[in-house]
Amino acid sequence: MYTVASHAGVSIATVSRVLGGDPRVREGTVDRVLESARAVGYRLNGAARALATRRHDTIGVVFPNLSGPYYAGVILGLEETANALGQSVLIAGTHGRPGSDELVLELATKVDGMVLFGRTVPDDLVSELAGRGVPVVLLARPQAASAPTVRAENRRSAGALTGHLLGHGHERIAFVGDPGSSPDADERWTGYRDAHRAAGMGAPAEPDVCAFREADGRHAALRALRRAPAPTALLCASDEIAMGAYAAAAELGMSVPGEVAITGWDDIPVARFLSPSLTTVRQPLAELGTRAAALLHAAIEAGEGEGEGAPAEVATLATEIVIRGSCGCDA
């Protein structure tokens, strides 16, 4: 910076003003400084700026891992919006490791705010972050520390989808997924039970637990379908699990949806290509990210004034049931 300053015959203060876009600099000076900066190939140093301004122009995202279309889809929207708002995005996968609290706390010192997914961060850590004055937006999880929260609707759609299966005449529907793995899964499990209750029917007390992966879905589905009496429908907590269920049905020589109906969740691209095509629930992945980025940006800007005030908004985005062939409908 001193180089540019002397090259342009001004002080570093002026260089800083020009490069920082401060309007109160004579136009001629601006041009001269800009020209000098170009000549020397000078760029402001990110770390020094961050230290002096207490602004990183960066937000952090904490998620479990990047496999599967879900997180990538959300982060796609997040990154795009953050960029448009002038912020870089620092990503951090917890990969189910134990020391992730430490990871999050460290990340917090490098960003202006963070987006926290599902179960990656326990409530008390959220509170601690809030206490430290780090703006936080929660994604796909219950609100905590009255932080702004973005989520997709689960319970009602799960209830409706279960009701749809019930309407097809199914009396034994198994829930395949792990309510303990994520708030989303938990809410779908709740909606599933809601529907049974509303129909005056009993539902299994326990889900067929499995992780959000095809292989796990296959195992769980196999287990369920070998039970006596076997379920005639499988409400899977994700499309990937549903794909495993298709495989399981095929192994047992059961036709879908004839002998067993199957539904998924997410509407990932393969859903339309499965045979029969998969009935599922679509959630607006990119928009979840977009909204989170926007809310975080707002919280950061507002943070200047340290508002606090009332518990922040919880935005619940609508999902859409996509009826195709695997539930027993014609489509």
Added chain:
Amino acid sequence: MYTVASHAGVSIATVSRVLGGDPRVREGTVDRVLESARAVGYRLNGAARALATRRHDTIGVVFPNLSGPYYAGVILGLEETANALGQSVLIAGTHGRPGSDELVLELATKVDGMVLFGRTVPDDLVSELAGRGVPVVLLARPQAASAPTVRAENRRSAGALTGHLLGHGHERIAFVGDPGSSPDADERWTGYRDAHRAAGMGAPAEPDVCAFREADGRHAALRALRRAPAPTALLCASDEIAMGAYAAAAELGMSVPGEVAITGWDDIPVARFLSPSLTTVRQPLAELGTRAAALLHAAIEAGEGEGEGAPAEVATLATEIVIRGSCGCDA
């Protein structure tokens, strides 16, 4: 830090040493400082550290966009490895915008090194970054500025796949994809022509140009299949394009592979579920990322000594042709 120092009855230098893991501090002092730090809830400030050490413990990745399984897959491996090596990952999508050079240059001041995908950064910018002493690793693109480079093999596999189609008796094979969009696509186009030449056959002088998306693939395939004489096989530059080709064939009432054979590239999850299942080429996505992260880390460590020296390694990862049904084989 001063708070912790006085709380523990030491100087900030000692606090810094303890928190920075410097071994030459008496054990008792270490404990005392750690305890004080915990008591006050103190954490080192990222920006200040970065400024003082000239180390961000962060790497940057520049890619076109995050849609589709390709970039997410690579970044999955990248993030995991970088994390294991103690580095955060800053992501930046160019989204085909014009001002991306500026974006990259700015990012460069916030990271210790960067991974640059395909066509996101022109050769001269790569040189400039290298000139500024920013360690760089190139991904899925030709080497430039003799920077370490990681790529998947394309030309030979494309040639072999084309040869396979030729072996099925096809005499008019169209290439569907845009060689201009990425070095990968360009190399596949080259391999396609290699095979024709090797077989003593003429090949179209022009590809059926289209972007890496299903909708574009459909249009391009429609265009190709309506030509007279129509091609009897479509070598698509990606699986997503191939999916579009399936749709096009269906619209024209043409059977696959009977009336038109189709092949893809990437082996994305849907490939196995298409009907007929898609013959394609698998590339090790996560490993591309893993290797890039490792090479970058090495370059950063080496950078301490400012080696320069000989042009760095170009790692070409093997791909695997996955024969399934859409090429005309039984599978």
Added chain:
DNA sequence: TTGTAAGCGTTATCAT
């Protein structure tokens, strides 16, 4: 082993 003090490269306050 620990402390003192000089940076690290900006921004921002106060003068001028």
Added chain:
DNA sequence: ATGATAACGCTTACAA
């Protein structure tokens, strides 16, 4: 409109 200069919060010789 511009310039001095004191932060910003840490690391790291150099001393003790």
